[in-house]
Amino acid sequence: MRHAVSLLALSLLAAPALAADATGLDANDIAAAETLREQALAGSPAWDIVESLTTEVGPRMAGTPADARAVAWAKAKFEALGFDKVYLEPVTFPVWLRHRERAEILAPFPQPLVVTALGGSVGTGEGAIEAEVVAFPDLAALSAAPEGSLRGKIAFISNRMVRFKDGRGYGPAVGARSNGAVEAAKKGAVAVVIRSIGTSSHRFAHTGTMRYVPDVPRIPAAALSNPDADLLVHMLGRGKPVTLRLDIAAETVGEYTSHNVIGEITGRELPGEVVTIGGHLDSWDLGTGALDDGAGVGITMAAGALVGKLGQAPRRTVRVIAYANEEQGLYGGKAYAEARAAAGEIDAHQLGAESDFGAGRVYALRAGVDPAAWPVLEKIGEVLAPLGVATEREGGSPGPDVGPIVAKGAPWAQLAQDGTDYFDYHHTPDDTLDKIDPKALDQQVAAYAVLAYLAAETEVDFGRAPAKAAE
Amino acid sequence: MRHAVSLLALSLLAAPALAADATGLDANDIAAAETLREQALAGSPAWDIVESLTTEVGPRMAGTPADARAVAWAKAKFEALGFDKVYLEPVTFPVWLRHRERAEILAPFPQPLVVTALGGSVGTGEGAIEAEVVAFPDLAALSAAPEGSLRGKIAFISNRMVRFKDGRGYGPAVGARSNGAVEAAKKGAVAVVIRSIGTSSHRFAHTGTMRYVPDVPRIPAAALSNPDADLLVHMLGRGKPVTLRLDIAAETVGEYTSHNVIGEITGRELPGEVVTIGGHLDSWDLGTGALDDGAGVGITMAAGALVGKLGQAPRRTVRVIAYANEEQGLYGGKAYAEARAAAGEIDAHQLGAESDFGAGRVYALRAGVDPAAWPVLEKIGEVLAPLGVATEREGGSPGPDVGPIVAKGAPWAQLAQDGTDYFDYHHTPDDTLDKIDPKALDQQVAAYAVLAYLAAETEVDFGRAPAKAAE
Secondary structure (H helix, E strand, O other), rough: OOOHHHHHHHHHOOOOOOOOOOOOOHHHHHHHHHHHHHHHHHOOOOHHHHHHHHHHHOOOOOOOOHHHHHHHHHHHHHOOOOOOOEEEEEOOOOEEEEEEEEEEEEEEEOOOOOOOOOOOOOOOOOEEEEEEEEEEOOOHHHOOOOOOEEEEEHHHOOOOOOOOOOOOOHHHHHHHHHHHHHHHHHHHOOOEEEEOOOOOOOOOOOOOOOOOOOOOOOOOOOEEOOOHHHHHHHHHHOOOOOOEEEEEEEEEEEEEEEEEEEEEEEEOEEEEEEEEEEEEEOOOOOOOOOHHHHHHHHHHHHHHHHHHOOOOOOEEEEEEEEEEOOOOOOOHHHHHHHHHHHHOOOOEEEEEEEEEEEEOOEEEEEEOOOHHHHHHHHHHHHHHHHHOOOOOOOOOOOOOOOHHHHOOOOOOOEEEEOOOOOOHHHOOOOOOOHOOOHHHHHHHHHHHHHHHHHHOOOOEEEEEEEHHOOO | EEEEHHHHHHHHHHHHOOOOOOOOOOOOHHHHOOOOOOHHHOOOOOHHHHHHHHHHHHOOOOOOOHHHHHHHHHHHHHHOOOEEHHHHHEEEEEEEEEEEEEEEEEEEOOOEEEEEEOOOOOOOOOOOOOEEEEEEOOHHHHHHHOOOEEEEEEEEEEOOOOOOOOOOOHHHHHHHHHHHHHHHHHHOOOEEEEEEOOOOOOOOOOEEEEOOOOOOOOOOEEEEEEHHHHHHHHHHHHOOOOOEEEEEEEEEEEEEEEEEEEEEEOOOEEEEEEEHHHHHHHHOOOOOHHHHHHHHHHHHHHHHHHHHHHOOOOOEEEEEEEOOOOOOHHHHHHHHHHHHHHOOOOHHHEEOOOOEEEOOOEEEEEEEEOOOHHHHHHHHHHHHHHOOOOOOOOOOOOOOOOOHHHHOOOOOOEEOOOOHHHHHOOOOOOOOHHHOOHHHHHHHHHHHHHHHHHHOOOOOOOOOOHHOOOO
């Protein structure tokens, strides 16, 4: 690293100072960004960061003892990486705990099933639930069932998430997870089981949040692995009643205050203006949270650290945020946005991006900014192009934890990742370190370092609330 | 199927009857075998048989209630497939039961681990075992440790099985599973954990048998998934003592008598001479035993059924055997061989083959027969060649349940399967129906039908004990 920095220093001296154009960036800035890119590709600390998080903390579900260990880990890691300023901000949320989960077919062909409770689910009580299964091809079909038609039954939603590079199969499928319990309970069901919202054919059940609404009974909700959902479909195909035993112990117990953990590279000219990158620090309890979202934390910590090791800091501050409790309701992102709004700091946010889609390579840059700032994005895109990243003016969306501050008017960028395999591992025990290709991780660090550095180096304004109101 | 059989009948009428050569097979025989091959490729009942077994029985560990259900299922399936003669033969063995298995790192970084008890292991007792982990790169290193050096410790064997098409990575690795407990106990260890004997990077622990010996303490033995073994290696790499908590409840309880289930296509001229094909009916308890060995049962039942639907039966009897309890010590194969020896029927065995290597395509025919019978094998190989099957005069080995009768002098054949992925699923919860490609299964049915039919149609003798003694 020392050698590369020296090369950069040389290039800063050697390059003629060109006048900045509508991008607010000159040749020195581009040279510095290119150096960051090449440094990251040559080997970034991202994989080591994820290795550290998954080994020394592991699963870190919000509100558990591992949550506090993760916060301490993140603070220490920011400090070790040389960030100028490291601090915590409180995030409060209800605590959900998973104690036990089992399912088995009792009749006509007894078999155990691989199941997991959905986040937020109530338990089945002391005696478990034994009831006949009624299958629906999707949530809409369940919602269309007559009132009372599922009294005493377990509803089963069997539709399968479709695999896409951009993960767009998730949206149409995830309603079964979010709303299945409410829709089933409205019809009188005593529980709901869904085919996992995931693309894997391995025998892992995918957890994830579900919700209840007032005035509808709270019934247990669980997901079967894809092979187990297949098995249940095959068994139901025999035309005989299928009886399932569901035994879930889970509870929501009080509140917990965790923290967003923040590391900054202080801007040299405009320290009050910030560019944020980050990932979420919490994970589900089943895996070690390597992909979701150790990768995002590692990528953005590494990218920020590379920027911090430049000869001089960029004009604006680069803020790396390890968000608390994304999984159970974007609590970290919401708390961050609310704290900024309360402090009158929304306008200080020049651009926000989050890495929360695993460890697949970045293939596109998209953004939600003032059109006057597009030349900057185009220029950033030129530096990203050798990474295989296309600049796309349409589409995209902010990362989940960036959404809340975007809703308050802040501009955003997205470095879209190849998510072809992401939903094979998402929210399962199989989300572990070995699924990460260190070279792919370095490509992402390169992209985030370039984006963060150039967005912080330019003086061009990325747009404020009025420009964003139409979104 | 009816249409194809009619075509076969036509071909039998139309083909000129050629004199049989050293192969004992004429053009009509070859035409019939080719028809069987094409019928199987056009769609065999094998996948439906595996679907039925995995759906209607599922996991069927020897000695559990599901064992009896599997035997009843197999008898009914043979009958439904039109076998001439269906019968059971008793197989007695000790019963091992798995009740509970959990592992977690207690220090320095608390994390749960995915673990499974090895078949035959004792439990850890009421209070579980909490002890420091001492790692060894392989079984030899453990065996070389000084006496008493592991007193009060848990030994961990970290070597990783290597992936090969022919599965030859299994042999060098599996000693850690078979003998790890004995070697660890000799050094004073209180338990042994191994990296799973498997090639998957998914978070499944692979079970499988282990053994104890007299005069060495019986200590619990368990396997970690590959990602969990990686995690433990990473954690040990920190240089701090690692404490593991292992909680296994398992026991060996008395004896059980299950059955080999046998279906026959009675030979038209030499019914007392038999060609056997088969798979094993039992599975481990973790998966549904689709690949291990539902596939072998389905392939060979389907192949036998196709032979049975020919216009006339082959000269010799084709016997399809669904062996009991292969997994815990080849009990079915041993009982079969002993019963034949007791009845003086070893010499009646003209060729034995077993499908027990998953559902990958067959790529080679190998055999252990009298050299005088090689022209028959070569001729069979010609009919198999369009399936992508090469005839190999060297190498190979009989299937596990055929081994005991081969040891008593019977000749054998092997239809070697592509096992590249087999050890990803072997002995894990992930051994489920969706891992089977129905078209690949049909290719294997084609190969087994051709082999069984032609070996039963020829009058050439495949060799007896004297010819086999050198093996």
